[in-house]
Amino acid sequence: MTRRTTALSAVALVAALALSGCSSSGGEAKSSGEPKLEVSGAFMPQPVMDMAGGFLTVKNTGGAADKLTSVTSPLSDDVQIHETKNQKMRQVESFDIPANGELRLERGGSHIMFMKIKQKPKQGDKVSIQLHFEKSEPITVELPVEAPNHNPQKH
Known part of the structure; x- marks a missing residue:
């Protein structure tokens, strides 16, 4: 059971990191909050x-x-x-x-x-x-x- 929980935790961590990478302010996210x-x-x-x-x-x-x-x-x-x-x-x-x-x-x-x-x-x-x-x-x-x-x- 602990191996399954560890595997699910790892998948959740990778997904969270991927999503936060998308929303952390790279050029696109930052420029959308400014006038152009x-x-x-x-x-x-x-x-x-x-x-x-x-x-x-x-x-x-x-x-x-x-x-x-x-x-x-x-x-x-x-x-x-x-x-x-x-x-x-x-x-x-x-x-x-x-x-x-x-x-x-x-x-x-x-x-x-x-x-x-x-x-x-x-x-x-x-x-x-x-x-x-x-x-x-x-x-x-x-x-x-x-x-x-x-x-x-x-x-």
């Missing part, structure tokens, strides 16, 4: 005044949420993030980027606002910005300047 951000669809309509808007999508394929907390750019010393609700625009402190979700900054909705721009970029130019997050490292993005009426949602 990617930016796409970035653009700026050519400004017609001393302000400009910026639009893009931040996709989070990671297992943890993050927040966009600010945007900086050489184009303006005052870059704000705005939401639009009930056709009213207001500055916000941050935008949530859900785990396995996305943040869409688009015309008529939430967006980046460049106040008192230093020069007016023309269609075909690129404007450099840096996105700052609560958890993730900053991401530098080049916004192509499009026609003033450019709206990819309408195409």
Whole structure:
């Protein structure tokens, strides 16, 4: 009977070690608990005044949420993030980027606002910005300047 108990104990120990090896945080388990951000669809309509808007999508394929907390750019010393609700625009402190979700900054909705721009970029130019997050490292993005009426949602 003791040989059988010893054999069963050995099998249980090997199974437990194998299972704990799978769940101990190798690269895969660790990365699923962190945000993994990617930016796409970035653009700026050519400004017609001393302000400009910026639009893009931040996709989070990671297992943890993050927040966009600010945007900086050489184009303006005052870059704000705005939401639009009930056709009213207001500055916000941050935008949530859900785990396995996305943040869409688009015309008529939430967006980046460049106040008192230093020069007016023309269609075909690129404007450099840096996105700052609560958890993730900053991401530098080049916004192509499009026609003033450019709206990819309408195409």
